[in-house]
Amino acid sequence: MPKSAKQCAAMRDEMRARILRESLRYFARNGFAGTRVADLARGIGIAQGTIYRYFDSKEDLFASVRELVAxxxxxxxxxxxxxxxxxxxxxxxxxxxxxxxxxxxxxxxxxxxxxxxxxxxxxxxxxxxxxxxxxxxxxxxxxxxxxxxxxxxxxxxxxxxxxxxxxxxxxxxxxxxxxxxxxxxxxxxxxxxxxxxxxxx
CATH class of the missing domain: 1.10.357 (Tetracycline Repressor; domain 2)
Structure with missing residues:
Protein backbone atom coordinates (compact mmCIF):
# COMPACT_ATOMS: atom_id res chain seq x y z
CA MET A 1 0.00 0.00 0.00
CA PRO A 2 1.47 3.37 -1.00
CA LYS A 3 2.42 5.76 1.78
CA SER A 4 0.43 8.95 2.28
CA ALA A 5 2.01 12.38 1.79
CA LYS A 6 1.96 12.79 5.56
CA GLN A 7 3.81 9.49 6.10
CA CYS A 8 6.40 10.43 3.45
CA ALA A 9 6.96 13.82 5.08
CA ALA A 10 7.38 12.14 8.48
CA MET A 11 9.93 9.72 7.01
CA ARG A 12 11.87 12.61 5.43
CA ASP A 13 11.86 14.51 8.74
CA GLU A 14 13.02 11.40 10.58
CA MET A 15 15.88 10.81 8.10
CA ARG A 16 17.01 14.47 8.30
CA ALA A 17 16.98 14.30 12.11
CA ARG A 18 18.96 11.03 12.01
CA ILE A 19 21.58 12.55 9.71
CA LEU A 20 21.89 15.56 12.03
CA ARG A 21 22.25 13.41 15.16
CA GLU A 22 24.88 11.16 13.62
CA SER A 23 26.70 14.13 12.07
CA LEU A 24 26.87 15.85 15.45
CA ARG A 25 28.59 12.80 16.89
CA TYR A 26 30.91 12.51 13.87
CA PHE A 27 31.89 16.21 13.74
CA ALA A 28 32.56 16.18 17.50
CA ARG A 29 34.89 13.20 17.12
CA ASN A 30 36.64 14.28 13.92
CA GLY A 31 36.25 18.04 13.60
CA PHE A 32 35.07 19.79 10.46
CA ALA A 33 38.27 19.26 8.46
CA GLY A 34 38.50 15.60 9.48
CA THR A 35 34.94 14.81 8.42
CA ARG A 36 34.37 13.38 4.93
CA VAL A 37 30.78 13.05 3.78
CA ALA A 38 31.53 9.61 2.32
CA ASP A 39 32.82 8.37 5.70
CA LEU A 40 29.89 9.96 7.50
CA ALA A 41 27.38 8.29 5.15
CA ARG A 42 29.11 4.93 5.62
CA GLY A 43 28.99 5.39 9.40
CA ILE A 44 25.28 6.22 9.32
CA GLY A 45 24.60 3.30 6.97
CA ILE A 46 23.13 5.37 4.14
CA ALA A 47 24.20 6.37 0.64
CA GLN A 48 26.25 9.54 0.31
CA GLY A 49 23.60 10.90 -2.05
CA THR A 50 21.03 10.66 0.73
CA ILE A 51 22.95 13.26 2.72
CA TYR A 52 23.03 15.56 -0.33
CA ARG A 53 19.28 15.12 -0.73
CA TYR A 54 18.88 16.95 2.59
CA PHE A 55 21.96 19.22 2.67
CA ASP A 56 23.64 21.07 -0.20
CA SER A 57 27.19 20.55 1.06
CA LYS A 58 29.29 19.58 4.05
CA GLU A 59 29.26 23.26 5.02
CA ASP A 60 25.45 23.33 4.89
CA LEU A 61 25.28 20.17 7.02
CA PHE A 62 27.75 21.62 9.54
CA ALA A 63 25.75 24.87 9.74
CA SER A 64 22.63 22.83 10.55
CA VAL A 65 24.53 20.85 13.18
CA ARG A 66 25.77 24.13 14.71
CA GLU A 67 22.21 25.42 14.85
CA LEU A 68 21.10 22.19 16.52
CA VAL A 69 23.85 22.53 19.14
CA ALA A 70 23.13 26.23 19.76
Missing part, protein backbone atom coordinates in the same frame (compact mmCIF):
# COMPACT_ATOMS: atom_id res chain seq x y z
CA UNK A 71 19.43 25.56 20.35
CA UNK A 72 19.84 22.25 22.15
CA UNK A 73 18.11 20.96 25.23
CA UNK A 74 20.98 22.01 27.51
CA UNK A 75 20.58 25.68 26.54
CA UNK A 76 16.79 25.54 26.91
CA UNK A 77 17.09 23.93 30.34
CA UNK A 78 19.68 26.46 31.46
CA UNK A 79 17.41 29.34 30.39
CA UNK A 80 14.66 27.87 32.52
CA UNK A 81 16.97 27.21 35.45
CA UNK A 82 18.37 30.77 35.39
CA UNK A 83 14.81 32.14 35.72
CA UNK A 84 13.62 29.84 38.52
CA UNK A 85 13.04 31.52 41.91
CA UNK A 86 15.69 29.40 43.63
CA UNK A 87 18.87 30.29 45.51
CA UNK A 88 21.93 30.19 43.26
CA UNK A 89 23.40 27.35 45.33
CA UNK A 90 20.39 25.16 44.43
CA UNK A 91 20.72 26.19 40.78
CA UNK A 92 24.43 25.28 40.69
CA UNK A 93 23.68 21.91 42.28
CA UNK A 94 20.86 21.18 39.84
CA UNK A 95 22.99 22.27 36.87
CA UNK A 96 25.95 20.15 38.01
CA UNK A 97 23.91 17.00 38.56
CA UNK A 98 22.01 17.45 35.27
CA UNK A 99 25.19 17.97 33.23
CA UNK A 100 26.89 14.91 34.74
CA UNK A 101 23.81 12.69 34.38
CA UNK A 102 23.50 13.64 30.72
CA UNK A 103 27.21 13.10 30.10
CA UNK A 104 26.95 9.63 31.63
CA UNK A 105 23.74 8.63 29.84
CA UNK A 106 23.77 10.44 26.52
CA UNK A 107 26.63 10.34 24.04
CA UNK A 108 24.87 12.95 21.89
CA UNK A 109 24.89 15.39 24.82
CA UNK A 110 28.62 14.77 25.25
CA UNK A 111 29.13 15.37 21.51
CA UNK A 112 27.09 18.55 21.77
CA UNK A 113 29.24 19.88 24.63
CA UNK A 114 32.44 19.01 22.75
CA UNK A 115 31.34 20.48 19.42
CA UNK A 116 29.89 23.62 21.00
CA UNK A 117 33.17 24.23 22.84
CA UNK A 118 35.28 23.56 19.74
CA UNK A 119 33.16 25.96 17.69
CA UNK A 120 33.50 28.70 20.31
CA UNK A 121 37.25 28.20 20.58
CA UNK A 122 37.67 28.54 16.80
CA UNK A 123 35.79 31.85 16.63
CA UNK A 124 37.66 35.15 16.62
CA UNK A 125 37.46 37.44 19.66
CA UNK A 126 34.66 40.01 19.51
CA UNK A 127 35.04 43.76 19.00
CA UNK A 128 35.44 44.08 22.77
CA UNK A 129 38.42 41.69 22.64
CA UNK A 130 36.64 39.04 24.71
CA UNK A 131 36.97 35.43 23.55
CA UNK A 132 34.00 33.83 21.80
CA UNK A 133 32.94 31.60 24.71
CA UNK A 134 32.35 34.72 26.79
CA UNK A 135 29.82 35.86 24.19
CA UNK A 136 27.88 32.58 24.19
CA UNK A 137 24.39 32.31 25.64
CA UNK A 138 25.42 29.23 27.61
CA UNK A 139 28.19 31.13 29.39
CA UNK A 140 26.04 34.23 29.87
CA UNK A 141 23.29 32.22 31.56
CA UNK A 142 25.79 30.42 33.78
CA UNK A 143 27.38 33.78 34.63
CA UNK A 144 23.94 35.10 35.63
CA UNK A 145 23.63 32.26 38.15
CA UNK A 146 27.18 32.99 39.37
CA UNK A 147 26.35 36.68 39.86
CA UNK A 148 23.23 35.75 41.84
CA UNK A 149 25.32 33.40 44.00
CA UNK A 150 27.95 36.06 44.57
CA UNK A 151 25.23 38.43 45.83
CA UNK A 152 23.90 35.65 48.08
CA UNK A 153 27.41 34.74 49.28
CA UNK A 154 27.32 31.12 48.08
CA UNK A 155 29.51 31.38 44.96
CA UNK A 156 33.23 32.15 44.81
CA UNK A 157 34.37 35.68 44.05
CA UNK A 158 35.74 36.49 40.61
CA UNK A 159 34.72 37.38 37.08
CA UNK A 160 31.40 35.55 36.52
CA UNK A 161 32.28 34.71 32.91
CA UNK A 162 35.65 33.27 33.90
CA UNK A 163 33.94 31.13 36.53
CA UNK A 164 31.39 30.00 33.92
CA UNK A 165 34.34 29.19 31.64
CA UNK A 166 35.90 27.09 34.40
CA UNK A 167 32.64 25.21 35.04
CA UNK A 168 32.07 24.43 31.35
CA UNK A 169 35.77 23.68 30.85
CA UNK A 170 35.47 20.86 33.38
CA UNK A 171 32.27 19.65 31.68
CA UNK A 172 34.11 19.75 28.32
CA UNK A 173 36.95 17.64 29.70
CA UNK A 174 34.53 14.95 30.85
CA UNK A 175 32.57 15.14 27.60
CA UNK A 176 35.85 14.40 25.77
CA UNK A 177 36.48 11.45 28.08
CA UNK A 178 32.94 10.20 27.42
CA UNK A 179 33.52 10.30 23.65
CA UNK A 180 37.10 9.10 23.40
CA UNK A 181 37.89 6.76 26.28
CA UNK A 182 36.50 3.54 27.64
CA UNK A 183 36.19 2.99 31.37
CA UNK A 184 36.87 6.63 32.22
CA UNK A 185 36.35 7.76 35.82
CA UNK A 186 33.53 10.31 36.01
CA UNK A 187 33.53 13.00 38.67
CA UNK A 188 30.42 13.40 40.79
CA UNK A 189 28.12 16.43 41.07
CA UNK A 190 29.86 17.62 44.24
CA UNK A 191 33.17 17.77 42.34
CA UNK A 192 31.62 19.89 39.59
CA UNK A 193 29.87 22.13 42.14
CA UNK A 194 33.28 22.93 43.64
CA UNK A 195 34.16 24.88 40.50
CA UNK A 196 31.65 27.53 41.60
CA UNK A 197 30.39 27.10 45.17
CA UNK A 198 32.13 28.33 48.30
CA UNK A 199 32.83 25.58 50.81
CA UNK A 200 31.41 22.82 48.60
CA UNK A 201 32.40 19.40 49.91
Missing amino acids: NGEDVRDLKLLARLPLPAKAKVRRLSSTVLERLADNELFAASVVLNTQIMLEEEPGADGRPAPYRSELYALTARIVEQGQREGSVAAGDPLKLADYFWGVAYLYALKRLFTAGYAMIDAADLERTLLKGAR
Whole structure:
Protein backbone atom coordinates (compact mmCIF):
# COMPACT_ATOMS: atom_id res chain seq x y z
CA MET A 1 0.00 0.00 0.00
CA PRO A 2 1.47 3.37 -1.00
CA LYS A 3 2.42 5.76 1.78
CA SER A 4 0.43 8.95 2.28
CA ALA A 5 2.01 12.38 1.79
CA LYS A 6 1.96 12.79 5.56
CA GLN A 7 3.81 9.49 6.10
CA CYS A 8 6.40 10.43 3.45
CA ALA A 9 6.96 13.82 5.08
CA ALA A 10 7.38 12.14 8.48
CA MET A 11 9.93 9.72 7.01
CA ARG A 12 11.87 12.61 5.43
CA ASP A 13 11.86 14.51 8.74
CA GLU A 14 13.02 11.40 10.58
CA MET A 15 15.88 10.81 8.10
CA ARG A 16 17.01 14.47 8.30
CA ALA A 17 16.98 14.30 12.11
CA ARG A 18 18.96 11.03 12.01
CA ILE A 19 21.58 12.55 9.71
CA LEU A 20 21.89 15.56 12.03
CA ARG A 21 22.25 13.41 15.16
CA GLU A 22 24.88 11.16 13.62
CA SER A 23 26.70 14.13 12.07
CA LEU A 24 26.87 15.85 15.45
CA ARG A 25 28.59 12.80 16.89
CA TYR A 26 30.91 12.51 13.87
CA PHE A 27 31.89 16.21 13.74
CA ALA A 28 32.56 16.18 17.50
CA ARG A 29 34.89 13.20 17.12
CA ASN A 30 36.64 14.28 13.92
CA GLY A 31 36.25 18.04 13.60
CA PHE A 32 35.07 19.79 10.46
CA ALA A 33 38.27 19.26 8.46
CA GLY A 34 38.50 15.60 9.48
CA THR A 35 34.94 14.81 8.42
CA ARG A 36 34.37 13.38 4.93
CA VAL A 37 30.78 13.05 3.78
CA ALA A 38 31.53 9.61 2.32
CA ASP A 39 32.82 8.37 5.70
CA LEU A 40 29.89 9.96 7.50
CA ALA A 41 27.38 8.29 5.15
CA ARG A 42 29.11 4.93 5.62
CA GLY A 43 28.99 5.39 9.40
CA ILE A 44 25.28 6.22 9.32
CA GLY A 45 24.60 3.30 6.97
CA ILE A 46 23.13 5.37 4.14
CA ALA A 47 24.20 6.37 0.64
CA GLN A 48 26.25 9.54 0.31
CA GLY A 49 23.60 10.90 -2.05
CA THR A 50 21.03 10.66 0.73
CA ILE A 51 22.95 13.26 2.72
CA TYR A 52 23.03 15.56 -0.33
CA ARG A 53 19.28 15.12 -0.73
CA TYR A 54 18.88 16.95 2.59
CA PHE A 55 21.96 19.22 2.67
CA ASP A 56 23.64 21.07 -0.20
CA SER A 57 27.19 20.55 1.06
CA LYS A 58 29.29 19.58 4.05
CA GLU A 59 29.26 23.26 5.02
CA ASP A 60 25.45 23.33 4.89
CA LEU A 61 25.28 20.17 7.02
CA PHE A 62 27.75 21.62 9.54
CA ALA A 63 25.75 24.87 9.74
CA SER A 64 22.63 22.83 10.55
CA VAL A 65 24.53 20.85 13.18
CA ARG A 66 25.77 24.13 14.71
CA GLU A 67 22.21 25.42 14.85
CA LEU A 68 21.10 22.19 16.52
CA VAL A 69 23.85 22.53 19.14
CA ALA A 70 23.13 26.23 19.76
CA ASN A 71 19.43 25.56 20.35
CA GLY A 72 19.84 22.25 22.15
CA GLU A 73 18.11 20.96 25.23
CA ASP A 74 20.98 22.01 27.51
CA VAL A 75 20.58 25.68 26.54
CA ARG A 76 16.79 25.54 26.91
CA ASP A 77 17.09 23.93 30.34
CA LEU A 78 19.68 26.46 31.46
CA LYS A 79 17.41 29.34 30.39
CA LEU A 80 14.66 27.87 32.52
CA LEU A 81 16.97 27.21 35.45
CA ALA A 82 18.37 30.77 35.39
CA ARG A 83 14.81 32.14 35.72
CA LEU A 84 13.62 29.84 38.52
CA PRO A 85 13.04 31.52 41.91
CA LEU A 86 15.69 29.40 43.63
CA PRO A 87 18.87 30.29 45.51
CA ALA A 88 21.93 30.19 43.26
CA LYS A 89 23.40 27.35 45.33
CA ALA A 90 20.39 25.16 44.43
CA LYS A 91 20.72 26.19 40.78
CA VAL A 92 24.43 25.28 40.69
CA ARG A 93 23.68 21.91 42.28
CA ARG A 94 20.86 21.18 39.84
CA LEU A 95 22.99 22.27 36.87
CA SER A 96 25.95 20.15 38.01
CA SER A 97 23.91 17.00 38.56
CA THR A 98 22.01 17.45 35.27
CA VAL A 99 25.19 17.97 33.23
CA LEU A 100 26.89 14.91 34.74
CA GLU A 101 23.81 12.69 34.38
CA ARG A 102 23.50 13.64 30.72
CA LEU A 103 27.21 13.10 30.10
CA ALA A 104 26.95 9.63 31.63
CA ASP A 105 23.74 8.63 29.84
CA ASN A 106 23.77 10.44 26.52
CA GLU A 107 26.63 10.34 24.04
CA LEU A 108 24.87 12.95 21.89
CA PHE A 109 24.89 15.39 24.82
CA ALA A 110 28.62 14.77 25.25
CA ALA A 111 29.13 15.37 21.51
CA SER A 112 27.09 18.55 21.77
CA VAL A 113 29.24 19.88 24.63
CA VAL A 114 32.44 19.01 22.75
CA LEU A 115 31.34 20.48 19.42
CA ASN A 116 29.89 23.62 21.00
CA THR A 117 33.17 24.23 22.84
CA GLN A 118 35.28 23.56 19.74
CA ILE A 119 33.16 25.96 17.69
CA MET A 120 33.50 28.70 20.31
CA LEU A 121 37.25 28.20 20.58
CA GLU A 122 37.67 28.54 16.80
CA GLU A 123 35.79 31.85 16.63
CA GLU A 124 37.66 35.15 16.62
CA PRO A 125 37.46 37.44 19.66
CA GLY A 126 34.66 40.01 19.51
CA ALA A 127 35.04 43.76 19.00
CA ASP A 128 35.44 44.08 22.77
CA GLY A 129 38.42 41.69 22.64
CA ARG A 130 36.64 39.04 24.71
CA PRO A 131 36.97 35.43 23.55
CA ALA A 132 34.00 33.83 21.80
CA PRO A 133 32.94 31.60 24.71
CA TYR A 134 32.35 34.72 26.79
CA ARG A 135 29.82 35.86 24.19
CA SER A 136 27.88 32.58 24.19
CA GLU A 137 24.39 32.31 25.64
CA LEU A 138 25.42 29.23 27.61
CA TYR A 139 28.19 31.13 29.39
CA ALA A 140 26.04 34.23 29.87
CA LEU A 141 23.29 32.22 31.56
CA THR A 142 25.79 30.42 33.78
CA ALA A 143 27.38 33.78 34.63
CA ARG A 144 23.94 35.10 35.63
CA ILE A 145 23.63 32.26 38.15
CA VAL A 146 27.18 32.99 39.37
CA GLU A 147 26.35 36.68 39.86
CA GLN A 148 23.23 35.75 41.84
CA GLY A 149 25.32 33.40 44.00
CA GLN A 150 27.95 36.06 44.57
CA ARG A 151 25.23 38.43 45.83
CA GLU A 152 23.90 35.65 48.08
CA GLY A 153 27.41 34.74 49.28
CA SER A 154 27.32 31.12 48.08
CA VAL A 155 29.51 31.38 44.96
CA ALA A 156 33.23 32.15 44.81
CA ALA A 157 34.37 35.68 44.05
CA GLY A 158 35.74 36.49 40.61
CA ASP A 159 34.72 37.38 37.08
CA PRO A 160 31.40 35.55 36.52
CA LEU A 161 32.28 34.71 32.91
CA LYS A 162 35.65 33.27 33.90
CA LEU A 163 33.94 31.13 36.53
CA ALA A 164 31.39 30.00 33.92
CA ASP A 165 34.34 29.19 31.64
CA TYR A 166 35.90 27.09 34.40
CA PHE A 167 32.64 25.21 35.04
CA TRP A 168 32.07 24.43 31.35
CA GLY A 169 35.77 23.68 30.85
CA VAL A 170 35.47 20.86 33.38
CA ALA A 171 32.27 19.65 31.68
CA TYR A 172 34.11 19.75 28.32
CA LEU A 173 36.95 17.64 29.70
CA TYR A 174 34.53 14.95 30.85
CA ALA A 175 32.57 15.14 27.60
CA LEU A 176 35.85 14.40 25.77
CA LYS A 177 36.48 11.45 28.08
CA ARG A 178 32.94 10.20 27.42
CA LEU A 179 33.52 10.30 23.65
CA PHE A 180 37.10 9.10 23.40
CA THR A 181 37.89 6.76 26.28
CA ALA A 182 36.50 3.54 27.64
CA GLY A 183 36.19 2.99 31.37
CA TYR A 184 36.87 6.63 32.22
CA ALA A 185 36.35 7.76 35.82
CA MET A 186 33.53 10.31 36.01
CA ILE A 187 33.53 13.00 38.67
CA ASP A 188 30.42 13.40 40.79
CA ALA A 189 28.12 16.43 41.07
CA ALA A 190 29.86 17.62 44.24
CA ASP A 191 33.17 17.77 42.34
CA LEU A 192 31.62 19.89 39.59
CA GLU A 193 29.87 22.13 42.14
CA ARG A 194 33.28 22.93 43.64
CA THR A 195 34.16 24.88 40.50
CA LEU A 196 31.65 27.53 41.60
CA LEU A 197 30.39 27.10 45.17
CA LYS A 198 32.13 28.33 48.30
CA GLY A 199 32.83 25.58 50.81
CA ALA A 200 31.41 22.82 48.60
CA ARG A 201 32.40 19.40 49.91
